[in-house]
Amino acid sequence: MVNPDTFKKLHPQEFHRRFLGKGVRPDGREGLMIDLLNLxxxxxxxxxxxxxxxxxxxxxxxxxxxxxxxxxxxxxxxxxxxxxxxxxxxxxxxxxxxxxxxxxxxxxxxxxxxxxxxxxxxxxxxxxxxxxxxxxxxxxxxxxxxxxxxxxxxxxxxxxxxxxxxxxxxxxxxxxxxxxxxxxxxxxxxxxxLDVKRVPFGATFGIFEQDGGAKMAMADPTDEEEAVLISSVTVVVDGESQELMGTFGAQVPIDLMDQCIGQAKKRATAIKKL
Amino acid sequence: MRSNGRTDEHQLRPLSASFGVLSRADGSSRFGFGTTEVLASVFGPKEVRIRDEKIDSATLQISVRPLNGLSGPLHRLAERQLRDLIEAAVLASIHPRSAIQVTIQVTGDDGCFMSAAVNAASLALLDAGVAQRHLLASVTLAFDPNGTLLLDPSLKELETAKSVHTFTFSNSNDAVIAGVSSEGVYSQDEYKQACTVAQQACATIHSFYRKTMEQKLAPQ
Missing domain, CATH: 3.30.230.70 (GHMP Kinase, N-terminal domain)
Structure with a gap:
C-alpha cells in the first residue's frame, strides 16, 4: 500500500482525478462551487x-x-x-x-x-x-x-x-x-x-480533464492543482455594476464558460459584502 | 463605412497567407489581415537545453518580437497565451526530450496582431510538418462607443473601442473556445454576441487556410 503523499508525488494527475471523480477536492472544497473566501x-x-x-x-x-x-x-x-x-x-x-x-x-x-x-x-x-x-x-x-x-x-x-x-x-x-x-x-x-468607479473582482477557474475527456471547472485553484490542469479561465467582474471587465482563458467549452461567468458574478456580490 | 474602405461591421480585412517564406527555418509562414502582417518561423524538433528538458514531451519555446521598440510585458503575455494554444494543438508527446521553437515577428501592425500571430504560428507549424491535433484560427472583435460590434478592427477603431475581444477556435471542435482574451467593460450578452460572430469568422479563416493549402499543393 502506497501512502497518499507518495502517490500524490508520483502520480499527481491521477491523485487529483480520483478526488474530482467523487466531486471533492484534496483540500475538501467542492468543484465549481465557490465557498466564501476566508478574507x-x-x-x-x-x-x-x-x-x-x-x-x-x-x-x-x-x-x-x-x-x-x-x-x-x-x-x-x-x-x-x-x-x-x-x-x-x-x-x-x-x-x-x-x-x-x-x-x-x-x-x-x-x-x-x-x-x-x-x-x-x-x-x-x-x-x-x-x-x-x-x-x-x-x-x-x-x-x-x-x-x-x-x-x-x-x-x-x-x-x-x-x-x-x-x-x-x-x-x-x-x-x-x-x-x-x-x-x-x-x-x-x-x-x-479617490473616486473609485468600479471594483474589479477576479475569479479564476481551473479546467480539469476527467476520464473520457469531459471537462470540469474548479474555482480558485491552488498551485498544486494548477500543475495538473489543462488550462484556466479568469473572469473579472465589476462588483458595482456586475459588468465584465476581462476574460482570459483557454480550452474551455462555451457552456462551461457561461457557468464560470455566472459563478464569478455571484462571487463578486459575495465579496463586496465583506 | 469603416476605416480601410470596409462597408460591413462583420467584414474581415483582405486575408493573406503564404508558406515557406524563410529558407533556413523548418517551417515558416506569413499571415495578414490587411496591413497587419506577422511572420512566423518554426524550428524543431531540435535539441533542447538540459534545464528545459521534459522527459515525456517536447518543450515549446515561444518568442514574440515587436514591430519596433523593446519587447515588454505585453509580449510576455502574448507568448504565454500562444503557448497555451499551441500546447493543446501540438502532439508534443511524440517528440520527448526535444524542443520546438516558434518565433513570431510582427511586420506590420494596424490592430489585431495577436490574432495574426496565432494564425501565422498555426500555419508555420503545418508547414514544418509538426503533428497537430487541429489548426487554430483567431479573430479580434471590438465594441465601438455606440455598442456596435466590429469584426477585425483597425488601430483607429481600437483606440475608441469600449471593449476588445480576441477569440481562437480550432477546426476540430467549435463548441470549445480554444482561447479567449477580453478587455474593457462589457456585459455578458455582448460577450456572447462577440463569441458567436467570432465562431463564424474563424470558420471563414479555416476555409481560407484550406484554399491557400490547395493552391500551394496544386500542380503548376
Whole structure:
C-alpha cells in the first residue's frame, strides 16, 4: 500500500482525478462551487510617508501586499488632463520556491500585464480626477503589488489587494504655482479620497480533464492543482455594476464558460459584502 | 463605412497567407489581415537545453518580437497565451526530450496582431510538418462607443473601442473556445454576441487556410 503523499508525488494527475471523480477536492472544497473566501484585509502601519498600504489575504494561503505611491509628473501632451495609474506585480523569491532572484520572467510579466489590462484607461478610476493643473502637473499612482506567500491563482489575489489599497488611498490637496512652476502639497493633510468607479473582482477557474475527456471547472485553484490542469479561465467582474471587465482563458467549452461567468458574478456580490 | 474602405461591421480585412517564406527555418509562414502582417518561423524538433528538458514531451519555446521598440510585458503575455494554444494543438508527446521553437515577428501592425500571430504560428507549424491535433484560427472583435460590434478592427477603431475581444477556435471542435482574451467593460450578452460572430469568422479563416493549402499543393 502506497501512502497518499507518495502517490500524490508520483502520480499527481491521477491523485487529483480520483478526488474530482467523487466531486471533492484534496483540500475538501467542492468543484465549481465557490465557498466564501476566508478574507482578511489588514492595513499595516504606514512605512513610507508617500505610501498607503493594504494587505489582502485570500483563502488563508496567498498573502499579498499592495502599496500605492503617489508622485507628480508632467502629463502626456495628447492627454493634458489625465493622470496615470501604473500597476506592477512582483513575485519576490520569498513567496515561493519557484521564483528566483532574477529579472521577472514570463509568468510575472504576464500577470502584471493582465492586471494592467483590467485597470487601464478610465475603467477603474476617472483619470481626469488625478489632474493637478492641465498640461503642467498630474498625479501618477504607482501600485506595487507584492506577493509574500504564493499558492496559486495570482490574478485574483493581485486584483483584490489592488482594489483594497486603491479604496484606502488618500491624496493630499495639491496646488500648482504658475510663478514657480512647482506643485505644493501638505503631506500631513490627506483629505482627497479617490473616486473609485468600479471594483474589479477576479475569479479564476481551473479546467480539469476527467476520464473520457469531459471537462470540469474548479474555482480558485491552488498551485498544486494548477500543475495538473489543462488550462484556466479568469473572469473579472465589476462588483458595482456586475459588468465584465476581462476574460482570459483557454480550452474551455462555451457552456462551461457561461457557468464560470455566472459563478464569478455571484462571487463578486459575495465579496463586496465583506 | 469603416476605416480601410470596409462597408460591413462583420467584414474581415483582405486575408493573406503564404508558406515557406524563410529558407533556413523548418517551417515558416506569413499571415495578414490587411496591413497587419506577422511572420512566423518554426524550428524543431531540435535539441533542447538540459534545464528545459521534459522527459515525456517536447518543450515549446515561444518568442514574440515587436514591430519596433523593446519587447515588454505585453509580449510576455502574448507568448504565454500562444503557448497555451499551441500546447493543446501540438502532439508534443511524440517528440520527448526535444524542443520546438516558434518565433513570431510582427511586420506590420494596424490592430489585431495577436490574432495574426496565432494564425501565422498555426500555419508555420503545418508547414514544418509538426503533428497537430487541429489548426487554430483567431479573430479580434471590438465594441465601438455606440455598442456596435466590429469584426477585425483597425488601430483607429481600437483606440475608441469600449471593449476588445480576441477569440481562437480550432477546426476540430467549435463548441470549445480554444482561447479567449477580453478587455474593457462589457456585459455578458455582448460577450456572447462577440463569441458567436467570432465562431463564424474563424470558420471563414479555416476555409481560407484550406484554399491557400490547395493552391500551394496544386500542380503548376
Amino acid at each position: 482578511t484585509l489588514v492595513t499595516p502601519n504606514r512605512i513610507h510617508r508617500n505610501c498607503k498600504r493594504k494587505c489582502a489575504r485570500s483563502n488563508g494561503w496567498n498573502t499579498v501586499i499592495c502599496g500605492i505611491k503617489a508622485e507628480v509628473a508632467v502629463p502626456d501632451t495628447n492627454h493634458p488632463t489625465t493622470g496615470y495609474l501604473v500597476p506592477n506585480v512582483d513575485f519576490p523569491p520569498i513567496c515561493g520556491s519557484q521564483f528566483k532572484p532574477t529579472a521577472p520572467g514570463e509568468f510575472t510579466q504576464s500577470v502584471s500585464e493582465m492586471v494592467y489590462r483590467v485597470v487601464k484607461g478610465n475603467n477603474i478610476l476617472d483619470l481626469e480626477t488625478l489632474c493637478i493643473e492641465g498640461g503642467k502637473a498630474v498625479w501618477v499612482l504607482y501600485a506595487d503589488i507584492v506577493f509574500l506567500n504564493y499558492e496559486g491563482n495570482a490574478v485574483d489575489a493581485a486584483l483584490l489587494a489592488f482594489t483594497a489599497a486603491l479604496k484606502d488611498t488618500k491624496l493630499p490637496v495639491a496646488v500648482y504655482s504658475d510663478v514657480e512652476g512647482t506643485v505644493r502639497a501638505d503631506a500631513a493633510d490627506r483629505s482627497v479620497s
